[in-house]
Amino acid sequence: MKTLTTAAALVAATLALTSCAVHRPAGDGTANGSAPPSCTTPGGTPRECAVDGYADRPMDVYVPSSYAGDAMPVVIFLHGGGGNSHNAQATTCSDGDPADSSCLQAVGDREGFITVFANGYHRPANPLNMRTWNAGGGTTFACASGAACTDGSDDVAYVSAVIDQIESDYAIDSSSVYVVGFSDGAAMAHRVGCELSGRVAAIVAVSGANEIGADGACAPTDPVAVMHIHGTADACWSYVSSREACADGDPLPKAGVAESTAVWVAALGCDNVAVASTMPDVDPTDGTTTSVATYGGCQGGVEVRILTVDGGGHVYPQGSKVREPRDRTDVVTEDFGNEQIWAWLSQWSKTPRSKTPRSKTTG
Numbered sequence: 001m002k003t004l005t006t007a008a009a010l011v012a013a014t015l016a017l018t019s020c021a022v023h024r025p026a027g028d029g030t031a032n033g034s035a036p037p038s039c040t041t042p043g044g045t046p047r048e049c050a051v052d053g054y055a056d057r058p059m060d061v062y063v064p065s066s067y068a069g070d071a072m073p074v075v076i077f078l079h080g081g082g083g084n085s086h087n088a089q090a091t092t093c094s095d096g097d098p099a100d101s102s103c104l105q106a107v108g109d110r111e112g113f114i115t116v117f118a119n120g121y122h123r124p125a126n127p128l129n130m131r132t133w134n135a136g137g138g139t140t141f142a143c144a145s146g147a148a149c150t151d152g153s154d155d156v157a158y159v160s161a162v163i164d165q166i167e168s169d170y171a172i173d174s175s176s177v178y179v180v181g182f183s184d185g186a187a188m189a190h191r192v193g194c195e196l197s198g199r200v201a202a203i204v205a206v207s208g209a210n211e212i213g214a215d216g217a218c219a220p221t222d223p224v225a226v227m228h229i230h231g232t233a234d235a236c237w238s239y240v241s242s243r244e245a246c247a248d249g250d251p252l253p254k255a256g257v258a259e260s261t262a263v264w265v266a267a268l269g270c271d272n273v274a275v276a277s278t279m280p281d282v283d284p285t286d287g288t289t290t291s292v293a294t295y296g297g298c299q300g301g302v303e304v305r306i307l308t309v310d311g312g313g314h315v316y317p318q319g320s321k322v323r324e325p326r327d328r329t330d331v332v333t334e335d336f337g338n339e340q341i342w343a344w345l346s347q348w349s350k351t352p353r354s355k356t357p358r359s360k361t362t363g
Contacts, residue, residue: 002225002301002347039063039169046089046105051158051165056124059162060085062105062115063170073113073176074166075345076159077104078120078185078192080207081145082130085117091182092338096320104180107338111346114170118162120184121153135187136212141241141259142250144187144211155188156195163199175350180204180341182316183237186228187211190260193226194218194267201225202302202348204341205260207237207314213263214255223300225348226264227341230257231288231312233331239308246314257306261295264304271297279307283334288312290335302348309333317341 039049039061048058064072079088090096093103100106108115120131132146134153143149159179166172177200181189186208193203194213197220204227212218232239236246241256265272274293281289288311295304313330315321318337321330 001349048085049165049169051161052168053161054158057119057121057158058085059119059165060089060117061166061169062108062117064109064112064114066109066112067114067170069171071171071173073173073178073346074116074163075104075108075113075178075180075342076116076118076162078118078133078159078179078181078188079131080183080185081120081132083120083185084122084129084131085119086129088117088182088185090320092316092319094318094320094337102318102337104338104341107342111342113176113342113346114166114172116162116166118159120188121148121151121155121158123147123151133184133188133191135184135191135208136217137187137215137255138252139215140252141211141214141255142243142252144208144254145184145250156191159188159192160196160199163196173349174199176201176346176348177350178202178204178345178348180206180345181208182206183208183314186237190218190226193224193264194220197222197224199350201350202345203227204229204345206316207231207234209237209255209257209260210263211255213267214259218263218267220267222350223268223298223302225302225304226268227305227307227344228257228260228264229307229309229317231309231314231331231333233311234314235330236314257308261293261304261306265295265298268298268300268302268304270295270299270304274306279335281335286334287331288333288335290333305344307336 089098093100105115120133122131132148134148134155135144137143179189179192186205189203189205190210191212202225206229238244243253274295277292279290291308293306315330315332
């Protein structure tokens with residue numbers, strides 16, 4: 001277990017925020033017109049759970065069947081732009097099947113972590129429950145994305161409230177809170193790493209870059225481990241900085257992998273030269289290979305790890321191949337997935353943990 005320590009050199013003044021005004025939504029946007037109850041019952045089946053102060057932004061929670069009141073790690077998943085906490089549950093699953101054993105929530109059940117699917121911002125008049133995140137940007141690089149940016153939704157405050165709620169509802173290992181995001185949610189995961197580093201041990205961003213950092217506003221107060229996974233054939237969020245996108249019409253480009261990496265290497269004081277390696281080509285028929293660049297020497301012993309999926313599209317590893325428009329499929333790597341992502345995440349902790357491994361019954 002690698003422990004993250006606060007780096008005085010990274011303690012910064014108040015972040016220079018984007019031009020978006022801060023907005024905390026009010027009102028009720030749930031389907032039945034009332035906020036769902038708070039989660040209190042363990043079990044292993046999904047529950048829609050209230051988030052205090054955000055009646056229109058409930059979270060969906062998977063609790064391992066082994067949960068018996070002992071503290072467990074938490075993985076918070078942030079959906080892509082236009083998604084929500086419900087349909088996000090299929091994003092990480094082979095062929096988009098939320099009952100498949102490859103899903104993030106299924107890995108959580110086996111490995112003993114609570115999986116939370118959070119909800120982005122939406123306007124009350126949106127009948128399709130399409131949500132976005134305000135991941136920052138808007139000066140040199142595009143603000144990602146949609147109504148969350150336009151309305152200035154304070155989504156960092158929302159993610160912090162999600163963590164508060166999970167801490168209230170369950171016994172969690174608060175030193176082991178992780179955030180995984182896809183597309184717009186990946187950009188939001190980067191922002192969480194920049195602005196909630198005191199609460200989050202590590203982030204994984206899939207198919208989305210650090211917009212707020214590329215715009216010059218990423219100053220984590222604590223070390224945070226970073227993994228960025230991106231396909232070279234991504235047509236929705238280009239591997240290199242570009243205006244190319246499958247939904248947004250922003251006049252500004254999105255940051256690419258190079259810009260995002262440079263932000264984290266500088267912010268965390270990492271070595272400028274990466275150690276190169278490759279992932280095993282487990283499935284030679286999937287049309288992808290994956291190279292790895294690991295930047296070590298970072299403050300607090302963390303690392304920045306970049307996984308470049310050569311030939312990969314705008315999709316989650318071993319995840320659903322289908323994206324908008326619905327008749328289009330992207331190339332998905334089958335060489336790694338949630339098991340490997342969890343193995344990497346679980347290395348990192350905010351404070352020392354007991355060396356005693358968790359038992360199968362307590363998680």
